[in-house]
Amino acid sequence: MYVCLSFCSAWASYMTNSPTVIVMIGLPARGKTYMSKKLTRYLNWIGVPTKVFNLGVYRREAVKAYKSYDFFRHDNKEAMEIRKQCALVALEDVKGYLTEEAGQIAVFDATNTTRERRDLILDFGKENAFKVFFVESVCDDPEVIAANILEVKVSSPDYPERHRERVMDDFLKRIECYKVTYQPLDPDEYDKDLSFIKVENVGRRFLVNRVQDYIQSRIVYYLMNIQVHSHSLYLCRHGESNHNTEGRIGGDSELSPGGKQFAHALRGFIEEHKLSDLKVWTSQLRRTIQTAEELIVPYEQWKILNEIDAGVCEEMTYDMIQNSFPEEFALRDQDKYHYRYLGGESYQDLVQRLEPVIMELERQGNVLVICHQAVMRCLLAYFLDKSADDLPYLKCPLHTVLKLSPVAYVSGVATSCIKYCSASPRHGLHQICQILPLFHQGTCKFPDISGGNGPSPHRPIQQVPDVLNGIEIRALRSSCKLGSRCLHSVPVPQV
Structure with missing residues (x-):
């Protein structure tokens, strides 16, 4: 077992020269979790130990009963503090995975729609010598958004035994709450020095900025190839x-x-x-x-x-x-x-x-x-x-x-x-x-x-x-x- 673990660790080190945190960005129902899980599956398959840290899971642990979209209002100070604490706990788990469990890549799956939150993550990366790579999913196609809500969010733990129309209504209002404070990546000014890929409308267009290393190029290559369509x-x-x-x-x-x-x-x-x-x-x-x-x-x-x-x-x-x-x-x-x-x-x-x-x-x-x-x-x-x-x-x-x-x-x-x-x-x-x-x-x-x-x-x-x-x-x-x-x-x- 020791020999196998050493071999796996050596191979992962060959693929990556330092641990990387992949940070998802985007409004709800933009396919972030879909991309996170597929990307994690791919990276593990090619031999790079990778794990997803979904902030929604942490939030549901902290708040057992979800009531309505009001929890996501930017002026709900109590809820905002809970959400921030959940993010900090998740980042500590990311640190543990990358430093103590031989992980090489952690995928931080959350909306991360504000510069304040992204700056917090960047500081976290610098403190721990982790590289940070952002993946922003942007979608303005109402049919794609509606399909995502119906296929995924209706069965979410947030909506046990909820009527489909009520779920759709509540979730659309949740999206509006995020839109109030959403600050997309700015490749021309504020975020021009960051490493990221922006995926528009489920892969119709891509913007890639400052790829740092080999594994980030593999991530970009993979994300530019996956398609969201029904096939067998x-x-x-x-x-x-x-x-x-x-x-x-x-x-x-x-x-x-x-x-x-x-x-x-x-x-x-x-x-x-x-x-x-x-x-x-x-x-x-x-x-x-x-x-x-x-x-x-x-x-x-x-x-x-x-x-x-x-x-x-x-x-x-x-x-x-x-x-x-x-x-x-x-x-x-x-x-x-x-x-x-x-x-x-x-x-x-x-x-x-x-x-x-x-x-x-x-x-x-x-x-x-x-x-x-x-x-x-x-x-x-x-x-x-x-x-x-x-x-x-x-x-x-x-x-x-x-x-x-x-x-x-x-x-x-x-x-x-x-x-x-x-x-x-x-x-x-x-x-x-x-x-x-x-x-x-x-x-x-x-x-x-x-x-x-x-x-x-x-x-x-x-x-x-x-x-x-x-x-x-x-x-x-x-x-x-x-x-x-x-x-x-x-x-x-x-x-």
């Missing part, structure tokens, strides 16, 4: 390959007969769901290309989507690796995320390689990514906010399509799991019918792929929405007449 991402592995049937890792083998069946079933899935505007991406390895060719739709090949490079262990079974490289085999078990195959890659290397894919996925509409187990794990870890410790163990079974639907303004995704089994040759492949939780207590759980009793064959389609750990979950399955053998029953190497 479909992830699946290639169909079963000949190497899969032999228990070999890596290589560039072709699809097995079972893999070709899945490719045919995948075509049916796309046609059934009328995904006409779907983009399809594959790696440059034959097993993903052959899976995509069956779809009869255009597809793009990405070399950076290739499977993790196993180096000298390519095309070997795990028994062969253990016999030939026992010490390497043991090292991999000790730290699977950071372990690098001899002459190959680690999961950490793979995350760095896949960053351009993440940026493109954030900008795209509906996309189906046909990839590989290690690649799919890395992509899932980003979208589901999984740690480096969890990433190498996320279950990504063959012949399973995972649908991720990023929710506007909300950190997290709606997920659907569609799993195929073989039936008789005449009936092709069908979806399995049964409800399952995809995630529980922060751990990614997918259907068992080792066989088992299987689902009831005549259960109707069901949908069960739930919310666990900030992720909206939808597990979907439909009826299935189980035939000869489940395509998942073949042992799959755990890369």
Whole structure:
């Protein structure tokens, strides 16, 4: 554990030369929390320890019962003092995280709409040798603001069991309270020496000022790529390959007969769901290309989507690796995320390689990514906010399509799991019918792929929405007449 922590700390130090406080600025309902959570997820994914400090949480701890927008009036002196004290407590927690908990970046998520408050934070940064980077979100589009209020604020802890229209009315009045004292960043005079990015109307325009270092440039790069729009991402592995049937890792083998069946079933899935505007991406390895060719739709090949490079262990079974490289085999078990195959890659290397894919996925509409187990794990870890410790163990079974639907303004995704089994040759492949939780207590759980009793064959389609750990979950399955053998029953190497 000590070795792993030291490695992580060294990597974070490589990315940042001093702790940084990212300070959000903007009126309520401008997507600040959405950006804070997405940015935090991204930075943690690339290996920079980051944490959000949301001032609303501190305020709700100090004031248990929210009554109305009057609390946010600038002439409510008692409330103003409470809000200031909450900010000071939150900043002390920021200090503790960056100095005592090996944190590298703290995101201070609050309105911070006055120069007085921002100057307070700047002084705090100077006293503790923290860099300060401001992110201001400006939006004057009434439709975007209304959508944010309806999607997020109606379900806020501030409004338990409130009528939607009343919530909208109260929140709009809260915004007006902030407008009275709002002082936007002034890039020409007062704030010309500050480091910041101003995001206008959810990414339609950007203003970047005095970026200080590498990590701030990465933050700017990311914020300029994220889009707030409804779309779905479909992830699946290639169909079963000949190497899969032999228990070999890596290589560039072709699809097995079972893999070709899945490719045919995948075509049916796309046609059934009328995904006409779907983009399809594959790696440059034959097993993903052959899976995509069956779809009869255009597809793009990405070399950076290739499977993790196993180096000298390519095309070997795990028994062969253990016999030939026992010490390497043991090292991999000790730290699977950071372990690098001899002459190959680690999961950490793979995350760095896949960053351009993440940026493109954030900008795209509906996309189906046909990839590989290690690649799919890395992509899932980003979208589901999984740690480096969890990433190498996320279950990504063959012949399973995972649908991720990023929710506007909300950190997290709606997920659907569609799993195929073989039936008789005449009936092709069908979806399995049964409800399952995809995630529980922060751990990614997918259907068992080792066989088992299987689902009831005549259960109707069901949908069960739930919310666990900030992720909206939808597990979907439909009826299935189980035939000869489940395509998942073949042992799959755990890369």
